[in-house]
Amino acid sequence: MSKEIAMANDTTVTVVGNLTADPELRFTPAGVALVKFTVASTPRVFDRASGEYRDGDPLFLTCTAWRDLAEHIAESLAKGTRVVVAGRLRLSRWENAEGEKRSAYGLDVDEVGPSLRFATATVKKMARSRNGDGFTPETPADDPWSTAAPAAA
Secondary structure: OOHHHHHOOOOEEEEEEEEEOEEEEEEEOOOOEEEEEEEEEOEEEEEEOEEEEEEEOOEEEEEEHHHHHHHHHHHHHOOEEEEEEEEEEEEEEEEEOOOOOOEEEEEEEEEEEEOOOOOOOOOOOOEOOOOOEEEEEEOOOOHHHOOOOOOOO
C-alpha cells in the first residue's frame, strides 16, 4: 500500500494553543531526532448568566515530531509560545501497572509555526548543506554580518 493511500484515512487536525513546557528533544538509538511537546488549547466560551466570556475546559494534546522538523521545533519554540500545529491524530492504548486499560490521543506533527496573532516572528530559511549532513541557515547575499570583521582594539 502506498504512503498516500495510508495517509488518506488519517484524521488530520489543526490546533492553536500554547506550549506547556519547553520541547523535549531526544534521539533514537539509530540517531533519528524526535521531539515531544504539549499544547494547551483553551476555548473562550460565552457565559449567558454573567453576559461575559470566560475560559472553557482546556485541551492538552501531546505532540510528536521527527527528524529535521523535531530539531527546528526544539531550536525555535519555548514554554508559553502560542503555536499553530497541524498533524495526524493518533490513539495510543495501554494497560497501567494495576492492569487498568488506558488510552490517550496524541498528534503526529506535520507542520508547526508560531501564531502571529499576538506576536511577531522572524523566519530563517534552512538550506541543505553540500555534504548532506543536515541543514544550515541560509545567509542572505546582502547580510552585512556575513563579512563583518572584529573591531580593532
